[in-house]
Amino acid sequence: MKKSMGPQTWxxxxxxxxxxxxxxxxxxxxxxxxWGGICCSRPPAVAVSLRExxxxxxxxxxxxxxxxxxxxxxxxxxxxxxxxxSGRNEDKFRSAGLTPVxxxxxxxxxxxxxxxxxxxxxxxxxxxxxxxxFIGEILDVMVDESVLDDRGMPVMxxxxxxxxxxxxxxxxxxxxxxxxxxxLGRR
Amino acid sequence: MKKSMGPQTWxxxxxxxxxxxxxxxxxxxxxxxxWGGICCSRPPAVAVSLRExxxxxxxxxxxxxxxxxxxxxxxxxxxxxxxxxSGRNEDKFRSAGLTPVxxxxxxxxxxxxxxxxxxxxxxxxxxxxxxxxFIGEILDVMVDESVLDDRGMPVMxxxxxxxxxxxxxxxxxxxxxxxxxxxLGRR
Numbered sequence: 001m002k003k004s005m006g007p008q009t010w011x012x013x014x015x016x017x018x019x020x021x022x023x024x025x026x027x028x029x030x031x032x033x034x035w036g037g038i039c040c041s042r043p044p045a046v047a048v049s050l051r052e053x054x055x056x057x058x059x060x061x062x063x064x065x066x067x068x069x070x071x072x073x074x075x076x077x078x079x080x081x082x083x084x085x086s087g088r089n090e091d092k093f094r095s096a097g098l099t100p101v102x103x104x105x106x107x108x109x110x111x112x113x114x115x116x117x118x119x120x121x122x123x124x125x126x127x128x129x130x131x132x133x134f135i136g137e138i139l140d141v142m143v144d145e146s147v148l149d150d151r152g153m154p155v156m157x158x159x160x161x162x163x164x165x166x167x168x169x170x171x172x173x174x175x176x177x178x179x180x181x182x183x184l185g186r187r
Numbered sequence: 188m189k190k191s192m193g194p195q196t197w198x199x200x201x202x203x204x205x206x207x208x209x210x211x212x213x214x215x216x217x218x219x220x221x222w223g224g225i226c227c228s229r230p231p232a233v234a235v236s237l238r239e240x241x242x243x244x245x246x247x248x249x250x251x252x253x254x255x256x257x258x259x260x261x262x263x264x265x266x267x268x269x270x271x272x273s274g275r276n277e278d279k280f281r282s283a284g285l286t287p288v289x290x291x292x293x294x295x296x297x298x299x300x301x302x303x304x305x306x307x308x309x310x311x312x313x314x315x316x317x318x319x320x321f322i323g324e325i326l327d328v329m330v331d332e333s334v335l336d337d338r339g340m341p342v343m344x345x346x347x348x349x350x351x352x353x354x355x356x357x358x359x360x361x362x363x364x365x366x367x368x369x370x371l372g373r374r
Contacts, residue, residue, distance in 0.1 A: 002304070002329040003339075007231045010303065010328050010341060012257055012348035013200040013361065014225060037224030038201060038353065039236045042317040044194045047234060049226045070199055076365040081372030116197065117189070126313055128322060130229040135315060141197050142189040152190075153355050154197060161199035163350065163361060166225065168340050169369060173362030174200065174350060178263040181356040185268030 009035075013163035016079050016171060018069040019048050020100065020109045021059035028093050028100035028109040030069070031056045032083030034164040035131060044138040046118055049131035055087040060134050064122040065106035068136070069114040072147075073160040073173045080171070105139045115144040115159055196222075200350040203266050203358060205256040206235050207287065207296045208246035215280050215287035215296035217256070218243045219270030221351040222318060231325040233305055236318035242274040247321050251309040252293035255323070256301040259334075260347040260360045267358070292326045302331040302346055 015037065020030040035049035046068055050057045060066050071079045078096045085092065093100045093109075100109035103119045110117040120136025127133075147158040156174050163172045178184070202224065207217040222236035233255055237244045247253050258266045265283045272279065280287045280296075287296035290306045297304040307323025314320075334345040343361050350359045365371070 001332050003332055003335065005328045005330050005335075005339065007325045008328045009225045009228055009231045009233075009325065010330075011202060011204075011225050011233060011255070011305065012303070012341070012343070012346060013202055013350045015198060015200055017198075035225045035227065037234070038196045038198050038222045039234065039313075039320050040222065040315040040318040041196055043315075044196045045315055046196075046198060047224070047226065047320070068198070073363075073365055077371050079372070080366070080368055080370070084369055084372045116199070118198065124313065124315070126226075126311065126322070128227040128230075128232055128311070131227040133226050133234070133322075135313070135320075138194045138196065141192045141195045143192050143197075145188050145190055148190065148192075152192065154199070154352070156199070156352055156355070156357070156359060159199060162365060163200045164368065165341070165343055168343070170343070170367055171365040171371065172343060173365055175360030175362035176260075178260055178349060178358035178360055179267070181267055181351065181358060182271055183267070184264045184358065185266070185271045 009166050012165060014166055016162040016164040017048060018079060018082050018111060019056055020067045020069055020111060021056050022063055022107055023059050024062060029055055029087030030082045030092055032079050039135060045135055046138055047133050047135050049133045051131055063107045065108045066120050066136060067103055067108045067110045068118040069111040070116040070161050071114045073162060076162055076171050079162060115147045117142045196353050199352060201353055203349040203351040204235055205266055205269050205298060206243055207254045207256055207298060208243050209250055209294055210246050211249060216242055216274030217269045217279055219266050226322060232322055233325055234320050234322045236320045238318055250294045252295045253307050253323060254290055254295045254297045255305040256298040257303040257348050258301045260349060263349055263358050266349060302334045304329045
């Protein structure tokens with residue numbers, strides 16, 4: 001039996017994306033965004049939604065670039081920290097003890113210690129409401145060799161990405177494999 | 188050490204969203220979309236990206252409505268099936284043995300057996316490339332009482348949402364709790 005819970009942003013799983021940018025002075029910043037996901041296969045593109053009040057918002061508008069950094073489960077505290085304070089007041093990379101490395105493709109930093117990074121060129125800006133959606137073309141994906149298999153494919157048990165659960169505001173790891181796509185559904 | 192893997196749609200976790208619609212004759216259809224996520228808090232909104240070639244695409248354009256259905260881990264085969272065939276040629280609800288129930292709020296069906304459903308009114312259409320993004324305002328969320336706790340909040344261990352891993356094309360369950368957001372990052 002289903003209950004009406006009202007209009008909620010309850011989507012599961014939701015990612016915990018760390019969006020990294022440079023400000024006008026070239027200072028690196030990083031913030032956590034759970035509102036986002038892949039939005040196109042060709043060109044490969046990712047959408048992240050930010051409030052205009054964030055420091056990162058102005059950085060993306062100015063630089064027309066950002067990176068999306070995927071952390072591993074044991075880096076969840078840093079991910080959460082990046083979502084708690086503003087880069088306007090604090091050098092978040094320094095406070096978190098993480099290293100900003102300049103992307104070779106776009107004017108944005110990458111979180112060196114995180115295993116997977118999407119380097120994005122701002123393609124489109126969609127004003128929705130409290131949040132504005134930035135659509136970035138994925139120009140390259142940088143991945144730690146330690147989370148790739150022999151064929152160069154990401155291994156979930158090594159990458160251990162973080163899932164965010166809206167509503168209950170909790171982080172979870174990845175669980176058991178449930179099966180292969182485009183196969184499991186065949187009868 | 189990071190390796191450049193080229194432009195890939197590698198974002199983790201990615202959801203396995205079942206988008207349900209009515210066609211022009213009122214026949215229910217459902218398809219699986221991994222390209223999507225929450226995109227705004229106020230109004231609460233969700234984005235799903237579909238190729239124009241899909242049957243659901245025309246349904247959304249016509250009806251200006253869709254639902255986003257979240258399945259539980261043991262329903263992964265149905266989720267995968269919904270992503271494998273077109274509703275143009277097949278009654279997918281019938282083939283999957285699932286029940287379409289009309290939403291009270293929008294002109295779209297819900298998957299009765301899935302534990303959580305977002306009822307969405309089409310707000311905006313963003314043409315990106317191969318995929319077009321439909322942004323839906325979430326008018327209500329219908330949730331099975333069995334996956335809610337005493338306070339009416341979703342319980343991940345009961346809901347057991349499905350994560351999709353692009354690239355390796357595999358489904359995974361939810362794993363261990365990693366901590367509370369807006370708390371874990373405090374030092």
